Amino acid sequence: MHPAPSVIVFTVLSGIGFGFLAFVAAGLLPVSGWGAFFVWGLGYGLAVVGLGASTFHLGNPQRALLAFTQWRSSWLSREAWASVVTLLVLAPMALSDWLGLGLPRGIGWLGAGLCLLTVAATSMIYAQIRAVPRWNLWTTPLLFLAFALTGGALLAGREVLAPLLCLGLAAALITTFLLGDQQFVRRGANLGTATGLDRIGAASVFELPHTGGNYLMHEMIHVVGRKHAMKLRVIAVICGAVLPAALVLLPGHLGIAFAVLVHLAGAFAARWLFFAEAEHVVGLYYGARG
Amino acid sequence: MTMLPATTEKKLGLVIDLDTCVGCHACVTACKGWNDQGYGVPLSDQNPYGADPSGTFLNRVHSYQVQPVDAAPQTINFPRSCLHCDDAPCVTVCPTGASYKRAEDGIVLVNEDACIGCGLCAWACPYGAREMDAAAGVMKKCTLCVDRIYNENLPEEDREPACVRTCPTGARHFGDLNDAESAVSRLVAARGGYDLMPEMGTRPTNKYLPPRKKDRPDQASLLAPLLDIKATGFAGWLDRMLGKI
Known part of the structure; x- marks a missing residue:
C-alpha cells in the first residue's frame, strides 16, 4: 500500500495524542494551573493536528462532515465520532485541572476509556480490510493501542x-x-x-x-x-x-x-x-x- | 445507506466468457467513451499524450498464460471490472454514505456529490474495481451503465451496458442473475460459471465462464494416427544406429 504522509502523520500523532490524553485524564500525571494548561494543550494539540492531517488524504475535504453519517457500518465514521466525543468529554476535565474547578476524576476515567476506544477505532479502519491480509488480523488493534499507550506513558514520564x-x-x-x-x-x-x-x-x-x-x-x-x-x-x-x-x-x-x-x-x-x-x-x- | 440490503429484487450483472474473449479492448474503449459523458464526472486522463500517460478506467483487460498439466499453454484474455458483490466490502466501509447497493437491482453505485475521496472503498475492494479520479477527487466505478439500461430514449437493443453492446465476439452477457431462467443464469449453469476470489467472502454477482477444453493434437483429426511417420530405408537405419549409441 502507498504510504501516504498524511495518513502516517494522522495515525502516529493522533495515536500518541490520545494515548497521552488518557494518562492525563486518568490523573496519572497530576497537574494544575498553567502546567495543566500546557500539558492538556499538548495532548489536544497532538490529537487535533493528527486528525487534521487526515483531511489532506481526501479528494474533497470540503464534504468531510458527511463522514459522521455512517457510524452504523463504517469504522472510519465511528473513528470520527469517537475522536470528537472524546475531545468533548475531556474538555471539562481539562478546564477543571487548569482552573482548579475540582470536578470528579470519574469524568477523566471515562475520557481515558474513550481515548483508547478512539485509537481502537482508528486501527479498525485498517484491520477490517480483508483485501489487505497483513492488516486483517488482531495484531493491528494491538499494535495501535500499544503505540498509543507507550507514547502516552513516555510523554507522561x-x-x-x-x-x-x-x-x-x-x-x-x-x-x-x-x-x-x-x-x-x-x-x-x-x-x-x-x-x-x-x-x-x-x-x-x-x-x-x-x-x-x-x-x-x-x-x-x-x-x-x-x-x-x-x-x-x-x-x-x-x-x-x-x-x-x-x-x-x-x-x-x-x-x-x-x-x-x-x-x-x-x-x-x-x-x-x-x-x-x-x-x-x-x-x-x-x-x-x- | 452504507448498510447493505439484506436481499435485492434483481441481481443485475455481467457474465464474461473467457473462452470467446479475444482481448481486443473494445469494451474498455466503449466503457471509457460512454462514461466520459454519462453518469457523474467524466473519466479523466492525466498527461494523455505525454511521456507518462494515465487515466481512470472502469474496465481493464488483462492477459494471462495458463499452463495445464498435460497440454499446451493457453493465452486467456481477462476483462476485469466491478462484480457488484452481494457482500460488497466497498459499501460498508464508506463513511459518508456515498457508496451504496441498490435494493431493486443490486447495482453498486457511488453518489459522487457525497464522496469525500478518502479512497477507503478502493482499498476494501479485492478486485481493483474502483479508481479514484485524479481530476475530480471522487471515486469512480462501473455503474453497469445504469444510465443506459433503463434509458427509454435509447433504442431497445442499446439498453445494455456499453461494454456488452460493443463486444464483437459476444463474450460479455448482461442480465438478471437472480432469475434462474434468465439467459445469463442458464449460461452460468451450462458452462460452470464461477466467482473470482471466493475466499474474500464478497459473493460477487458477476460470473466468469471458464475456457472450454481445447482439442488435443491426437484428437484433432481422424488422420492423426497416420501422421506418426516412421523413418524407413537409410534414414531408418541411421535412426536405429544412432539410437544404439
Missing part, C-alpha cells in the same frame, strides 16, 4: 510503567511482523483464485492491460522501500521501544523529551512500514503479490 509498556510494544511489533509475514499465504488468494484459472492450470501474467501506470498500481501495488524492510523493522523496535525505555529513566524533563523524540522516530518508521509492507490482493492481477 511514568518511570515504571513507560519502560514496561516499551517492552510490550517491542513484543507487539515483533508479533505483528512475524504473523503478518504469513498472512498473505494464509488468506489463500493467488493469481489462480483471482482469475479462477486454477481450474485449468498454473496461471501467470502474459501481458499487462496497459503500458502506463494507474491509480490501483500507485495506491495499492507500492513496492518502493521493501528492500529496506528488515532495517526499518530493527529501527522501529530499537527507536520505538528499546531506547525510549532507557532514556525515560534519565533524570529531568530532558530524558522524557529525548525518549519521546526517539520513540516518535521509531513510530514513524513502524507506521511507514505498516503501509509499505502491506500487500493488497489486487496486486495479483498485475503479477505482483501486492
Whole structure:
C-alpha cells in the first residue's frame, strides 16, 4: 500500500495524542494551573493536528462532515465520532485541572476509556480490510493501542510503567511482523483464485492491460522501500521501544523529551512500514503479490 | 445507506466468457467513451499524450498464460471490472454514505456529490474495481451503465451496458442473475460459471465462464494416427544406429 504522509502523520500523532490524553485524564500525571494548561494543550494539540492531517488524504475535504453519517457500518465514521466525543468529554476535565474547578476524576476515567476506544477505532479502519491480509488480523488493534499507550506513558514520564509498556510494544511489533509475514499465504488468494484459472492450470501474467501506470498500481501495488524492510523493522523496535525505555529513566524533563523524540522516530518508521509492507490482493492481477 | 440490503429484487450483472474473449479492448474503449459523458464526472486522463500517460478506467483487460498439466499453454484474455458483490466490502466501509447497493437491482453505485475521496472503498475492494479520479477527487466505478439500461430514449437493443453492446465476439452477457431462467443464469449453469476470489467472502454477482477444453493434437483429426511417420530405408537405419549409441 502507498504510504501516504498524511495518513502516517494522522495515525502516529493522533495515536500518541490520545494515548497521552488518557494518562492525563486518568490523573496519572497530576497537574494544575498553567502546567495543566500546557500539558492538556499538548495532548489536544497532538490529537487535533493528527486528525487534521487526515483531511489532506481526501479528494474533497470540503464534504468531510458527511463522514459522521455512517457510524452504523463504517469504522472510519465511528473513528470520527469517537475522536470528537472524546475531545468533548475531556474538555471539562481539562478546564477543571487548569482552573482548579475540582470536578470528579470519574469524568477523566471515562475520557481515558474513550481515548483508547478512539485509537481502537482508528486501527479498525485498517484491520477490517480483508483485501489487505497483513492488516486483517488482531495484531493491528494491538499494535495501535500499544503505540498509543507507550507514547502516552513516555510523554507522561511514568518511570515504571513507560519502560514496561516499551517492552510490550517491542513484543507487539515483533508479533505483528512475524504473523503478518504469513498472512498473505494464509488468506489463500493467488493469481489462480483471482482469475479462477486454477481450474485449468498454473496461471501467470502474459501481458499487462496497459503500458502506463494507474491509480490501483500507485495506491495499492507500492513496492518502493521493501528492500529496506528488515532495517526499518530493527529501527522501529530499537527507536520505538528499546531506547525510549532507557532514556525515560534519565533524570529531568530532558530524558522524557529525548525518549519521546526517539520513540516518535521509531513510530514513524513502524507506521511507514505498516503501509509499505502491506500487500493488497489486487496486486495479483498485475503479477505482483501486492 | 452504507448498510447493505439484506436481499435485492434483481441481481443485475455481467457474465464474461473467457473462452470467446479475444482481448481486443473494445469494451474498455466503449466503457471509457460512454462514461466520459454519462453518469457523474467524466473519466479523466492525466498527461494523455505525454511521456507518462494515465487515466481512470472502469474496465481493464488483462492477459494471462495458463499452463495445464498435460497440454499446451493457453493465452486467456481477462476483462476485469466491478462484480457488484452481494457482500460488497466497498459499501460498508464508506463513511459518508456515498457508496451504496441498490435494493431493486443490486447495482453498486457511488453518489459522487457525497464522496469525500478518502479512497477507503478502493482499498476494501479485492478486485481493483474502483479508481479514484485524479481530476475530480471522487471515486469512480462501473455503474453497469445504469444510465443506459433503463434509458427509454435509447433504442431497445442499446439498453445494455456499453461494454456488452460493443463486444464483437459476444463474450460479455448482461442480465438478471437472480432469475434462474434468465439467459445469463442458464449460461452460468451450462458452462460452470464461477466467482473470482471466493475466499474474500464478497459473493460477487458477476460470473466468469471458464475456457472450454481445447482439442488435443491426437484428437484433432481422424488422420492423426497416420501422421506418426516412421523413418524407413537409410534414414531408418541411421535412426536405429544412432539410437544404439
